[in-house]
Amino acid sequence: MKIINYYSPNIGIKKRSAKSIKTIIIHYTGMQSERESLKRLCSPKYKVSSHFLINQKGRIYRLVEDFQIAWHAGKSCWGKYKNLNNNSIGIELVNKGHKFGYTNFTKSQLSSLIKICKSLIKKYKIKKRNIIGHSDIAPLRKIDPGEKFPWKNLAKKNIGIWHNCQLNLLKKSRKSKLFTRKDRTQFIKNLNSIGYCFSFKKKSYFNKTLQAFQRHYRKELINGFLDKECIIIAQNLSKNFKKTP
Numbered sequence: 001m002k003i004i005n006y007y008s009p010n011i012g013i014k015k016r017s018a019k020s021i022k023t024i025i026i027h028y029t030g031m032q033s034e035r036e037s038l039k040r041l042c043s044p045k046y047k048v049s050s051h052f053l054i055n056q057k058g059r060i061y062r063l064v065e066d067f068q069i070a071w072h073a074g075k076s077c078w079g080k081y082k083n084l085n086n087n088s089i090g091i092e093l094v095n096k097g098h099k100f101g102y103t104n105f106t107k108s109q110l111s112s113l114i115k116i117c118k119s120l121i122k123k124y125k126i127k128k129r130n131i132i133g134h135s136d137i138a139p140l141r142k143i144d145p146g147e148k149f150p151w152k153n154l155a156k157k158n159i160g161i162w163h164n165c166q167l168n169l170l171k172k173s174r175k176s177k178l179f180t181r182k183d184r185t186q187f188i189k190n191l192n193s194i195g196y197c198f199s200f201k202k203k204s205y206f207n208k209t210l211q212a213f214q215r216h217y218r219k220e221l222i223n224g225f226l227d228k229e230c231i232i233i234a235q236n237l238s239k240n241f242k243k244t245p
């Protein structure tokens with residue numbers, strides 16, 4: 001795997017131990033061009049960075065060494081981890097994003113991503129449940145890498161998780177409101193058990209977190225409203241990938 005070193009000055013002062021690396025966070029750059037993205041990720045003015053950036057041709061840049069903290073996650077939460085910069089490797093994929101013209105991720109880009117993830121998983125023993133998107137850890141603020149990111153295909157390669165629900169059963173349950181208050185409570189518990197953090201200060205917080213879940217696991221309909229299909233998927237994921245104490 002060829003990696004080009006292109007170091008960013010935007011890093012934490014302290015080095016961290018390999019043990020503290022627990023998650024991989026996937027992003028898209030959401031900017032007009034690759035050049036612009038590299039510039040921003042390496043500019044002291046913006047105070048942002050990531051460990052890797054992968055362009056659309058699949059070229060991999062290393063911006064920050066693994067043992068340094070990069071600044072990509074912001075205020076965030078996943079399971080017991082808060083402010084994920086400390087516990088994560090951040091990978092940026094070049095893509096204009098929803099603001100400037102969201103496109104499919106390219107084959108070469110994804111194949112490079114898979115290579116990096118496999119090596120990181122091996123090196124740091126990262127659990128597949130902990131390979132997630134920026135929107136999963138910061139649902140109130142972020143929507144990247146977005147619904148075009150192929151989580152299902154990656155899960156087949158043991159990168160991230162996916163459900164094994166029957167597809168015809170799911171489709172029938174889409175938009176179905178046939179569920180109880182208890183089902184709703186259980187849904188939240190199930191999402192918590194795979195890592196999502198809920199905040200109940202406002203009703204909109206629930207809808208945003210649900211949208212992040214939909215963007216990841218039910219991209220056919222991202223509306224922030226709970227339905228039976230989401231409940232079934234969450235139940236299945238929780239059953240298969242529950243945190244072990």
Ligand SMILES: [Zn+2]
Binds near residue numbers: 072134
């Ligand atoms: Zn991001």
